[in-house]
Amino acid sequence: MHNAKRARAERAKSEVSLYEVPDDLDLREETYPTDLVCGCRIVQRLVSADFALVYFAIVWAKKVDVDEWEEQYSCDTGHGHFHEHVTGYRKPNDARILRPLYSHVDVQEFFDRGYDLVQDRHDQNCGGGH
Ligand SMILES: [Zn+2]
Numbered sequence: 001m002h003n004a005k006r007a008r009a010e011r012a013k014s015e016v017s018l019y020e021v022p023d024d025l026d027l028r029e030e031t032y033p034t035d036l037v038c039g040c041r042i043v044q045r046l047v048s049a050d051f052a053l054v055y056f057a058i059v060w061a062k063k064v065d066v067d068e069w070e071e072q073y074s075c076d077t078g079h080g081h082f083h084e085h086v087t088g089y090r091k092p093n094d095a096r097i098l099r100p101l102y103s104h105v106d107v108q109e110f111f112d113r114g115y116d117l118v119q120d121r122h123d124q125n126c127g128g129g130h
Pocket residue numbers: 036038039040041122126127128
């Protein structure tokens with residue numbers, strides 16, 4: 001009895017599907033780089049459909065050469081989860097899940113938090129020219 005109940009609850013939980021960007025909509029992608037005084041850059045990549053935000057990525061990139069940028073840290077909302085890449089993809093398996101996403105409303109909701117995460121990570125680790 002107890003086990004059947006638990007099994008049902010588990011099943012219900014796994015049936016809630018995670019949010020994926022729909023591929024049948026007209027998607028509009030925009031990129032906004034913000035240059036910081038130290039020479040770093042925070043880049044926002046925003047994908048929207050019908051004026052609703054359906055995906056974002058926010059990246060801290062460091063300038064390592066003329067026109068050459070190296071990602072240090074990023075967070076994004078791909079694959080149904082708000083997650084961070086703690087080395088900015090420089091090392092494999094650097095993704096850490098922060099929160100599951102169930103709709104585009106969640107994507108919108110985590111945007112400010114994502115920007116703060118990237119900004120804080122930069123401020124604590126840049127070490128250059130501030
Ligand atoms: Zn910097």
